[in-house]
Amino acid sequence: MNALEVSDLSFAYGAREALKPMSFSLPAGRFAALLGPNGAGKSTLIALLTRLYDLQRGDIRVGGHSLQSSPRPALRQLGVVFQQSTLDLDLSIEQNLRYHLALHGFSRRQGSARLDAELTRQHLTERRHERVRDLNGGHRRRVEIARALLHEPRLLLLDEPSVGLDPASRLALGLHIRQLCSEQGISVLWTTHLLDEVQPSDDLLIVHQGRLVASGQADAVSQEHGGTLGSAFTRLTASGVRP
Incomplete structure (x- = not known):
């Protein structure tokens, strides 16, 4: 298909x-x-x-x-990364991703597993508690990609x-x-x-x-x-x- x-x-x-x-x-x-x-x-x-x-x-x-x-x-x-960023700059990487998981109806346990997997895949695990505002453009894009892939589209x-x-x-x-x-x-x-x-x-x-x-x-x-x-x-x- x-x-x-x-x-x-x-x-x-x-x-x-x-x-x-x-x-x-x-x-x-x-x-x-x-x-x-x-x-x-x-x-x-x-x-x-x-x-x-x-x-x-x-x-x-x-x-x-x-x-x-x-x-x-x-x-x-479908997962989407728009041209203009839609991340909350004052939240951490993890907080941005957890908010997205909640919108998709994931439980806390399910969400944590998906979150850890995507942070690992995007090489962001050690930066999970950093504010998005403090990231460079390339890392912000990786956060947006992680968010778009959380629900496994x-x-x-x-x-x-x-x-x-x-x-x-x-x-x-x-x-x-x-x-x-x-x-x-x-x-x-x-x-x-x-x-x-x-x-x-x-x-x-x-x-x-x-x-x-x-x-x-x-x-x-x-x-x-x-x-x-x-x-x-x-x-x-x-x-x-x-x-």
């Missing part, structure tokens, strides 16, 4: 069509980069995937559950997660997320407008002017549309391009 299936999805803000009909799927354990210039429709797609916006046309299935007809089971399969969405991070932190975050895919079987959809965040073996979705203009393994897309990812991206996002 695919972790994510998007079928004939489109969306409009009044008369302006922000997403043209698109369909794609994401298998289990895969890292997929959603790449596009600013204004391409990435944020609208994330808002639909997370149900911040109601579906207008088409369907989204997460872990086999439809966001349209079975939203609660679908959302239980099948799909992790990261919306421009490297914004504001220095180059070394960006690189470390990308390596860490890909390791989660390979070792834990988690599927990841990572949105970005930065070409250097895409690896040749990643799955790749390129959006432009609300259209899905290319999809497939990144190196295959690059070869088909220009030889390098940079040339392919330039060609596919040229003004007026149509799939």
Whole structure:
């Protein structure tokens, strides 16, 4: 079963069509980069995937559950890290995570086991009592990732997660997320407008002017549309391009 299936999805803000009909799927354990210039429709797609916006046309299935007809089971399969941090800066790492566990209905014992597991996985165990305000950007992102994974979702969405991070932190975050895919079987959809965040073996979705203009393994897309990812991206996002 695919972790994510998007079928004939489109969306409009009044008369302006922000997403043209698109369909794609994401298998289990895969890292997929959603790449596009600013204004391409990435944020609208994330808002639909997370149900911040109601579906207008088409369907989204997460872990086999439809966001349209079975939203609660679908959302239980989903973990999200938004571009803007939503952590409470004045609480500790552990307090932020325990609050999230309580929202998901975990008992104290169940929550403690999940908390310890995620702190270990994110290399944050020794910092659990530190205030989030005192962490650097890279460690704050790790706390948000830990929070998103506490309820053991099948799909992790990261919306421009490297914004504001220095180059070394960006690189470390990308390596860490890909390791989660390979070792834990988690599927990841990572949105970005930065070409250097895409690896040749990643799955790749390129959006432009609300259209899905290319999809497939990144190196295959690059070869088909220009030889390098940079040339392919330039060609596919040229003004007026149509799939």
